[in-house]
Structure formats: C-alpha cells, structure tokens
Amino acid sequence: MRIMGDRKKVLLAPLDPVHDVGLKMIRRALDEAGHDTVLLPPDLGAGEIIQAAFRQGADTVLISRTLGYGVAEILARFADLADAAGLREQARIGIGGMAVTRELAAELGFDGGFGPGTPVEEAVAFVEGREYQPQAARASKQKPDLTAGYSYRFRNVRLGGLLDQVVDGFVEWAAGKTTPGVERAAWRDRWWQAEAWLAGQNQDEFYRRYPDLCGDLPRDYYRQGKLHPKTRVMTERERRRLEDRVALVRERLVPRQLQHTRRKPWVFTQYGTGCPFMDVAHIKTLEAWGADGVIHFDPSWGARTEGLVEGFLSHQEDGSVITPENLHRVKEALETATLWQVRAHRGLNTAETVVLAGKLGADLTKINIAYGALGGGTDPARLAVDGYHAVRWAAQYRMPFDVVTNEELCGVPAYKAFAGMLITAAVGVRLGARPILQPLFCYSPEVMVNGQMEDDYVDYNAAKVRVLREIVDAPVWPGAPIGFLTHSEDRVQSSLTTALHAMLAASLDVDAITIASSDEAYSRGPITAAARIDTLRATREAFRFLGATAVSPGPRADFWQERLLAGIEQVLKDVLVVGGFVPAMYQGVLGNREDGAYPGRAGANTVAERATAC
Amino acid sequence: MDALDVETFLVCADEEEGRRLARELMAELGFPEADIVFFEFNGPGARVRLRAYRHRPGDRYAWL
Numbered sequence: 035m036r037i038m039g040d041r042k043k044v045l046l047a048p049l050d051p052v053h054d055v056g057l058k059m060i061r062r063a064l065d066e067a068g069h070d071t072v073l074l075p076p077d078l079g080a081g082e083i084i085q086a087a088f089r090q091g092a093d094t095v096l097i098s099r100t101l102g103y104g105v106a107e108i109l110a111r112f113a114d115l116a117d118a119a120g121l122r123e124q125a126r127i128g129i130g131g132m133a134v135t136r137e138l139a140a141e142l143g144f145d146g147g148f149g150p151g152t153p154v155e156e157a158v159a160f161v162e163g164r165e166y167q168p169q170a171a172r173a174s175k176q177k178p179d180l181t182a183g184y185s186y187r188f189r190n191v192r193l194g195g196l197l198d199q200v201v202d203g204f205v206e207w208a209a210g211k212t213t214p215g216v217e218r219a220a221w222r223d224r225w226w227q228a229e230a231w232l233a234g235q236n237q238d239e240f241y242r243r244y245p246d247l248c249g250d251l252p253r254d255y256y257r258q259g260k261l262h263p264k265t266r267v268m269t270e271r272e273r274r275r276l277e278d279r280v281a282l283v284r285e286r287l288v289p290r291q292l293q294h295t296r297r298k299p300w301v302f303t304q305y306g307t308g309c310p311f312m313d314v315a316h317i318k319t320l321e322a323w324g325a326d327g328v329i330h331f332d333p334s335w336g337a338r339t340e341g342l343v344e345g346f347l348s349h350q351e352d353g354s355v356i357t358p359e360n361l362h363r364v365k366e367a368l369e370t371a372t373l374w375q376v377r378a379h380r381g382l383n384t385a386e387t388v389v390l391a392g393k394l395g396a397d398l399t400k401i402n403i404a405y406g407a408l409g410g411g412t413d414p415a416r417l418a419v420d421g422y423h424a425v426r427w428a429a430q431y432r433m434p435f436d437v438v439t440n441e442e443l444c445g446v447p448a449y450k451a452f453a454g455m456l457i458t459a460a461v462g463v464r465l466g467a468r469p470i471l472q473p474l475f476c477y478s479p480e481v482m483v484n485g486q487m488e489d490d491y492v493d494y495n496a497a498k499v500r501v502l503r504e505i506v507d508a509p510v511w512p513g514a515p516i517g518f519l520t521h522s523e524d525r526v527q528s529s530l531t532t533a534l535h536a537m538l539a540a541s542l543d544v545d546a547i548t549i550a551s552s553d554e555a556y557s558r559g560p561i562t563a564a565a566r567i568d569t570l571r572a573t574r575e576a577f578r579f580l581g582a583t584a585v586s587p588g589p590r591a592d593f594w595q596e597r598l599l600a601g602i603e604q605v606l607k608d609v610l611v612v613g614g615f616v617p618a619m620y621q622g623v624l625g626n627r628e629d630g631a632y633p634g635r636a637g638a639n640t641v642a643e644r645a646t647a648c
Numbered sequence: 649m650d651a652l653d654v655e656t657f658l659v660c661a662d663e664e665e666g667r668r669l670a671r672e673l674m675a676e677l678g679f680p681e682a683d684i685v686f687f688e689f690n691g692p693g694a695r696v697r698l699r700a701y702r703h704r705p706g707d708r709y710a711w712l
Contacts (some may be wrong), residue, residue, distance in 0.1 A: 287691030
C-alpha cells in the first residue's frame with residue numbers, strides 16, 4: 035500500500051448504461067494506493083450519483099462517459115445538478131472516458147478531464163491532488179548492445195569450414211592491397227582528430243594532403259570552396275536556432291517504449307531527409323514515439339564520390355550529406371539511449387565513412403561488399419579492398435556493423451545473397467569485428483517471380499531467419515525496411531503491413547528491425563513526421579498484440595529453410611571453385627546478370643598492391 | 649460525402665498550444681467548428697487528426 039498524502043474517499047460512477055473498463059482500472063490503482071473507493075453500478079441518473087457521493091462523504095468523484103452522442107448535454111446537466119446540490123463544496127469532480135476531451139471538461143467547469151489514452155497514473159495523481167509527472171512514470175530507456183551474448187560460433191560445421199576457406203583466400207588477397215579510399219581513410223584515421231576539431235584547433239596536417247586524395251568534387255570544395263550544385267550551407271543563425279530548439283524539445287521529450295513484454299526487437303528507422311536540421315527534427319520525433327535507433331542515409335552520389343566534404347550542408351534530394359559537421363550535429367541531438375548507425379556499405383567512401391563515424395561516436399555502421407559490388411554500382415575488387423579495411427576499422431572503433439542483403443532487391447535469390455552476406459560476416463569475425471546479419475524481410479523480386487510468398491508473407495521470411503540461426507550464432511536484424519514492397523501509398527495499409535512484419539520479426543525473436551514510415555511507397559516528395567509516427571504507433575500495437583506468444587510458421591517454412599541451406603552451401607562451394615570471393619562476384623556466382631546483379635564500375639582499376647592502412 | 653480529415657504533425661510547446669494551433673489551422677481552412685479527433689503530444693509537437701464535418705446524418709446532402 036502506498037498513499038501520496040491523505041487517504042481519499044473516491045466515488046467512481048459510470049454515467050452510461052454500461053460500465054467503463056477504464057473506471058475499473060482506475061479503481062484498482064486507487065485501491066492499491068490505499069484509498070477508499072466505491073464503484074457505482076451503471077445506468078444511474080445524475081441525481082442518484084450525487085446522492086451517493088454525499089452518502090459516502092466522497093472528497094473526489096470520478097465520472098466516466100463512453101457513449102459519444104449527447105455527451106456535452108449530459109455532463110452539463112450533471113455539472114449543474116452537482117453545483118445546485120453543493121457537491122462542489124465537498125468534492126473535486128473529474129470526468130473521463132472515450133467521449134471526453136480536456137476541452138469539454140474545462141468548458142463545463144469540471145476539475146479534471148481525462149480523454150482516451152489517459153494513463154491510469156494521471157487519474158491517480160488527480161485524486162491525490164498532485165501534478166502528473168510522465169517523466170517519473172516512464173521506464174528509463176537504456177542503450178542496448180545488439181551483439182551481446184553471441185559467440186559467432188558456426189553451428190553448421192560444414193558451412194563454417196567452407197566460409198573459413200573463402201575467408202583465408204580473401205584475407206590473403208586483400209591484406210596487401212590498397213585503394214584511394216583506403217588511403218584517405220588511413221589519412222583521416224591518423225590526422226583528423228575529433229577532439230581537436232571540436233575544439234576548433236588547427237588540423238593543417240590533415241588538409242595538407244587530404245584534397246589530393248579526393249576526386250574532383252571534394253577537391254574543388256577544398257581548393258575553390260565550390261559546393262555540390264544541390265547543396266547549400268546552413269547559416270550560423272539557423273545552427274544556433276536549431277541548438278536552442280533541441281534544448282527545448284529535450285526538456286519535454288518522454289521517449290516511449292515500443293516493446294511490450296518482450297525486450298526485443300529494437301526498432302530502427304532511417305533518416306536522411308537531405309537536410310541535417312530537418313533530420314534532427316525528425317529524429318526527435320522518432321525518439322519521442324519510441325524508435326530505439328536511427329540510421330544515417332546518405333545521397334546516392336556520395337557512394338560514387340572519392341572523398342568527403344565539410345560543413346553544415348543541406349541537400350535538396352534524398353539522403354543527408356556525410357560531413358563531420360552534419361554527423362556531429364545529429365550525434366549531439368540524440369538522446370543517450372538512442373542507437374546511432376552511420377551506413378558506409380556500398381561506395382567509394384566506405385572505409386573513410388567508418389573511420390569518421392567511429393571518431394564521432396557512432397554505435398553501429400553498415401558494410402556489405404557483395405551488395406555494394408553487385409547492386410550498389412561499385413567495382414567488386416575496389417569494394418572488396420575498401421570493405422576489408424572498413425571491417426578492420428569497425429573493429430578498431432568497436433562499432434558492430436550489419437551486413438545487408440539489398441542485392442535481393444535487384445532480383446538476386448536469397449541463397450546467393452546470404453552466401454555473400456555470410457562471407458562478409460565471416461571476414462568480420464576473422465578481423466575481430468562484431469557483424470550483424472541483415473536478411474531482407476520483404477516481398478522481394480525473387481519471391482514475386484518464383485512464388486514463395488504466393489500464399490503468405492510468413493513462411494519464407496521465417497525460413498530466412500531460421501536458416502541463418504541454423505548456420506551461425508550471430509545477431510539477426512531483418513530489414514530494410516521490413517515489409518518492403520508490401521507497402522502502398524495508403525497510410526493505414528502501409529502502417530499495418532509494417533506492423534505485421536514487426537510482429538513476425540518479434541515472434542522469431544530477432545534482435546532488431548528497421549521499419550519504414552507510412553510514406554514508404556510514396557516517392558514524389560520527402561517523408562513527413564506524421565508518416566514516421568504512423569508506423570511507430572502501429573509497431574507498438576503489434577508488439578502489444580503479440581506479447582510473449584508466437585506466430586507459428588507452417589511446414590513450408592521448414593521446406594524453404596532446407597532449400598536455402600542447400601543453396602548457400604552450393605554457392606560457397608562454387609565460390610571456392612572460381613578462385614574466391616572477388617572472382618565469384620565478377621563471374622556471377624553471388625548473383626548474375628540474369629538475376630539482376632551487375633558488377634559495378636565505380637572505382638574500377640583503382641586497386642594497388644601497396645597497403646598503408648591499418 | 650461526410651467529413652474532411654486533416655492528418656499532420658504540429659510543432660508546439662505543449663498540449664494546450666497544440667490544440668490551439670489545431671483549431672486555428674482548421675479555422676483558417678474555413679472550418680471554425682472542427683473537431684480534434686486524435687491528439688498525441690510528445691517532445692517536438694503533436695500528431696493530430698482534425699475533422700470538419702460537411703454532412704452529418706440527416707442533413708440535406710449536397711451529393712443527392
């Protein structure tokens with residue numbers, strides 16, 4: 035028993051033909067808090083309720099009204115009668131229920147009004163005459179480690195052996211090579227110091243050589259101050275005002291918890307509106323409505339540019355430019371519990387992005403050699419070398435990285451994409467990093483063509499997660515986003531399909547998911563803050579619906595799981611037959627032109643035999 | 649047929665300001681009697697669904 039102040043005598047009465055369950059929940063909380071309560075039966079008139087209040091000597095009366103028709107008139111009549119009878123002199127009166135709004139309560143002169151969704155604690159605070167403090171009611175969010183508890187042991191010894199052989203050959207090939215991207219990353223790692231940069235100290239040594247290591251666009255920026263045509267520098271005034279705004283929002287932000295009784299999955303969303311300031315505004319909204327992590331999404335041209343520029347740069351199209359200032363501004367705005375991922379996975383700045391993200395305190399990064407080379411437009415040998423060093427830096431900066439299989443979106447079958455993902459992950463384990471497997475959890479081109487999801491979206495997605503678990507003890511983070519290509523431009527349908535996939539992911543006990551906004555299928559303009567909230571609310575409800583129980587996949591999930599396992603094994607054998615990971619990417623073993631995979635050309639012929647990195 | 653809903657996110661300091669902005673927005677759009685169907689405030693502002701009825705049951709419907 036816990037009483038905040040005096041013990042109260044509370045009369046609870048439904049001004050309805052039926053009971054309001056909310057009133058019963060409040061009564062239970064009041065009883066547990068040690069107050070005296072009486073709950074009247076439904077369907078009493080206003081006069082009968084007022085008489086009962088006098089009889090009990092109530093100092094608080096809580097009235098509920100669920101039915102909406104005539105609510106204002108009925109409650110006004112109750113207020114008039116209570117006034118006339120002198121009940122207001124003895125008791126405070128609060129009204130609540132589905133049909134009640136705070137405005138209505140204030141308009142009618144009630145002491146408190148509790149609309150739909152009001153926490154029970156708020157009603158208890160009203161009874162006890164104290165201000166409701168949502169900050170005190172919330173569970174404090176903690177930043178999780180997605181890789182904690184995983185051994186990275188290969189449960190499937192045969193596949194583990196094949197992967198070992200592939201990794202042996204790859205490491206031997208990549209370790210002695212370098213590229214312009216690796217040279218830049220090594221230079222930044224050595225000479226660009228985040229603390230000195232934050233303190234505004236001179237970093238002349240870094241700038242002495244860095245522009246020479248860049249391509250035309252960054253070099254023109256450093257030498258002539260020339261910007262990318264679709265970017266502009268945010269003003270000092272804008273920067274100051276953003277900082278003020280973030281400080282204000284922080285004071286009143288109460289991060290929601292999306293998970294119900296399960297601890298996982300942690301929920302990530304991508305930002306990348308183009309403008310780092312709009313990004314911050316969206317991130318604070320995402321945090322408020324429960325996102326556990328946010329992912330930096332950069333412009334597509336960034337992957338084809340040798341080098342990074344600087345400044346508070348806004349971009350007029352999708353993707354926020356990676357600069358130290360932009361990343362740092364986002365980092366500074368994050369709540370302490372929010373996980374921050376800076377993706378590096380697919381282009382010519384992969385290694386340098388990992389280094390910069392590590393120096394600026396990112397929690398996670400994203401690296402996948404096979405996807406970037408077969409679906410991201412980067413030359414396979416170039417990305418293999420950059421990826422190898424990027425993984426080493428990810429280990430050095432203690433940033434786990436996910437290995438996405440977006441080549442599936444090009445049409446590559448899952449078993450081939452998974453083989454590429456497992457190779458990159460195995461390289462990560464060999465180099466001391468903490469990879470996270472990221473299978474697509476969506477209606478991919480492969481299943482559209484071959485019919486694996488003709489009946490349902492459950493079995494094949496379940497098979498994909500299960501087969502990875504069968505192979506290796508590693509974290510799994512389906513994405514990206516879950517339910518991709520099942521969304522339409524309708525916000526309700528789009529939120530629902532995200533929520534259903536989130537529920538399935540929770541049922542499969544995965545570690546994290548990346549969700550879309552309800553604007554996922556809308557491509558004619560930027561995502562809105564409201565659309566981001568839609569799917570977070572839907573996901574929260576899905577977790578609530580599922581609780582600790584489970585969705586049970588059918589026997590076809592077992593069939594697909596076996597097929598995937600056999601396919602992955604055959605691909606890994608074929609990789610060894612053609613001479614290893616890099617030849618396999620050029621020769622289509624991990625996805626060929628018929629599948630929709632094309633070895634990229636960006637950065638072709640830039641691999642050299644001298645390694646200066648790491 | 650019956651109503652116009654406005655779904656948006658309002659930047660506001662608290663619930664009171666958010667509700668005021670919501671009513672002002674609908675009034676500016678020409679709906680002074682609009683209802684706030686859904687309102688959820690946190691941190692940066694409020695997710696809202698605002699409604700203006702054009703035809704309630706029993707009205708003389710323009711579409712008849």
